[in-house]
Structures are given as C-alpha cells and as structure tokens.
Amino acid sequence: MVITECRHFSGYKPCKKNGICDSTCPSKDIPQSSVLIIHLGALGAVVRSTSLLKAIKRKHPGAMITWVTDAPAHHLLKGHPVLDRVLTTNESDLLQLSALEFDFAYVIDKSLKATGVLKRTYADQVFGFQADPRNGAILPATKAATELWSLGLDDQKKFFVNKKAETELMIEALELGKFQRDDYWLPLTPAEATQAEERREAWLSDVNGDNKIIIGLNTGCSPVIPYKKLTVEFHRLLIQEINSRFPSAQIVLLGGPEDTQRNLQISANLPVISSATELGLRDGLISVAACDIVVTGDSLGMHMAIAQKKQVVAWFGPTCAHEIDLYERGNKILTKSPCAPCWKRACEKDIMCYDQVPLEEILNAVKSCHTNSLSRGSAAVDSSRSEEHTSELQSH
Numbered sequence: 001m002v003i004t005e006c007r008h009f010s011g012y013k014p015c016k017k018n019g020i021c022d023s024t025c026p027s028k029d030i031p032q033s034s035v036l037i038i039h040l041g042a043l044g045a046v047v048r049s050t051s052l053l054k055a056i057k058r059k060h061p062g063a064m065i066t067w068v069t070d071a072p073a074h075h076l077l078k079g080h081p082v083l084d085r086v087l088t089t090n091e092s093d094l095l096q097l098s099a100l101e102f103d104f105a106y107v108i109d110k111s112l113k114a115t116g117v118l119k120r121t122y123a124d125q126v127f128g129f130q131a132d133p134r135n136g137a138i139l140p141a142t143k144a145a146t147e148l149w150s151l152g153l154d155d156q157k158k159f160f161v162n163k164k165a166e167t168e169l170m171i172e173a174l175e176l177g178k179f180q181r182d183d184y185w186l187p188l189t190p191a192e193a194t195q196a197e198e199r200r201e202a203w204l205s206d207v208n209g210d211n212k213i214i215i216g217l218n219t220g221c222s223p224v225i226p227y228k229k230l231t232v233e234f235h236r237l238l239i240q241e242i243n244s245r246f247p248s249a250q251i252v253l254l255g256g257p258e259d260t261q262r263n264l265q266i267s268a269n270l271p272v273i274s275s276a277t278e279l280g281l282r283d284g285l286i287s288v289a290a291c292d293i294v295v296t297g298d299s300l301g302m303h304m305a306i307a308q309k310k311q312v313v314a315w316f317g318p319t320c321a322h323e324i325d326l327y328e329r330g331n332k333i334l335t336k337s338p339c340a341p342c343w344k345r346a347c348e349k350d351i352m353c354y355d356q357v358p359l360e361e362i363l364n365a366v367k368s369c370h371t372n373s374l375s376r377g378s379a380a381v382d383s384s385r386s387e388e389h390t391s392e393l394q395s396h
Helices: 043-059 073-077 091-098 112-118 143-151 155-161 166-173 190-204 232-245 257-267 281-289 300-307 359-376 384-395
Strands: 033-038 063-068 085-087 101-107 122-131 138-140 213-218 249-254 293-297 311-316 330-334
Touching (some): 033 043, 043 063, 043 300, 073 085, 073 281, 085 091, 122 143, 190 281, 213 281
Parallel strands (some): 101 122, 311 330
Antiparallel strands (some): 122 138
C-alpha cells in the first residue's frame, strides 16, 4: 500500500528515495506535525532567524516545516537540511500555500504583509504577530510576544533599556522553550564547502609567510539604512593599515551587486582581491566562508559571517549593537556619535555616525580576532558545516 502520509511522497512522480512506496521502505518518514514559518524581512534578519530552527525542532520533533519568505531570500534557504518547503510571496507560491494547512504558524515579521500571507492558509495555533483586521494594526499573537512587540513602540526601551539579543527575544516571543542560545544555522552544502576551500587556497596563493589568513571587508549594506557602511576613503585607509600590520594577511572585498563599482573605487591601486559580487547570495556565502575574519557593518554580510562561524569585527552606528550576538567570535565597535543608535533611514548631520568609528579600535579588534583565528587552526572553512548538512539530510 502506498504511504501517502510520508514526507517524501508527492503523488505525481516517483519518489527519489525508493522505487517502491510501501511500509517496508527504509526512508519512510511520516511527519508528526506541520509547521509554517513566515519571515519575509531583510536578508540579514532571515539569516539570523535560522537560529530558531533547532528550537523549533526541539518543540516539534518530526515536524514538516515550510518557510515563506520574500525573494531573493529563498535562495539562501532552499536546500536547508530541515526545511521541507521554501516558498516566496509571488502569486504562484501563495497558490501552493493556499492548498496547505498547518498545526503551528510562527509569524516573525511585524508587518501587514506577513499577516496577509498567513491569511492565505490555515493554522491551528499562531505565535508571534498578527494584525487587527479592522485597522491593520500589528498585535502580539500571544502574550509571550508582548515584550518584542513593545520594543518597536518605544525607542528609549529599544535603544537603552533592552539588553537582550534579538535571537533571545524571538525565542521568547514565539514560545519556543527555554533560550539555549542556538547558533545561526545556514550550512554550506558539501559542494559549496569544497568551493570555499578552493577559493581560499586561490586567494592565499600569493601570500608569503606563516600563519596566513584571509580578512574579508564587507563594504556595503542594504539601501534601507545606507549609513551602515563606511566611506570609500575609510576603507582604503583601513586596507593600508591592515597591510602594514598584518603582512601575512590577504584582504578580500566582499559585497553584492550594489557594491561592484564601489569596490572598484576602494581597491584601486591597492593589493586586495575583489570577490565576485554578482553571482548570487549563495556564492557570496561561499566567499564569506573562505575568510578567517570579516570586518563589517550591521548588514547581511555580518549575519553571513556569524552563520559561517567566522571571527567578526562588527561596527555599529544607527543600529543597536546589543541586539546582535557574535557568540564569542569577535568584537563590536561602536560609533562615537552621541545620537546613536537612531534607526533613522535619513540623516542630514554634517558629521555622520560612520565618520566617528575609531580606526584604531577596528585594528585592535582585527588583531584580537587574528589571534583567536590562529588558535582555532589554519582551516577557515569549518568542515562540520557541510557534515552537519549531510547528517541532517540523513536523519530528517
């Protein structure tokens, strides 16, 4: 008898796990529940939310998990070892969503769009956030989400009173059990891990001396808050100082398509490597994985570096440093601007917060990370990332 309840059964094509679908199949896997995650938000925030997946698995062992996000974040999530289905908010995917029902839904975004996605399906229990159907106001779905919800309404509380990282706040708001400080979970595939090793070897091929390392400079940020990136001039000065102080280091410029021209300006006549910026998000993740240290603003590149367990030097201007957990793998540098943080998307000050980031503090942090990186060994790409991917695929 065909096992239609199996996780791998589609009903319209042969199963890739086994040619015969019956109770004797060794790959038979009947989900115990169905879980929906809705997180459409900024790319870096989506990467950070992968830290929730182990808590979700603890609360819902054996669950079939669907994640809905905005494009292009789906490229980062597709192929994740514990996600059964990744959908976007395009109409074709939402039609698929409307054919499904869930036992539990976790709405992470405080947005009308996210709650609108929830309306395209059905869930017995909803955690996180919902909307008042009369006026569209975002409200906590359960009492547990009140603290995280209230931070968005009170700058004083968000900027100066709250001391919890966003990862802890989300665990509490979504009622995912005791906070265990789970790390980000965005593993490379085995093929990607091989690419990262090859890229690392190529980048280090012209570096002389012992204790060779790669320092990645993530130069850009999302246009939503454009002040989360340092100036071209600052980056050039930083490169010159790093080259002077760390002769066995290779500097690599990281970024996305919007950073291509800017990276050309930064690298002009300087001994640096510019990584590919227009080959997609997964290729960017591979470049980050090839580095030992990543110097970055509060951006997608920072979250990628955290996910790949790199040593991170992260500087903060308009955003809140205490909301980010580096997991004892790096240092945070705060702007000296008296008005930070502010979360403003526009600013007319003559001296910007990024102009008040101390160069010497960044260099000292790089030195500290250099020491920590060497103590971990010479291999920058953590092979357990791909092994974790493989083992989860085998046990899922």
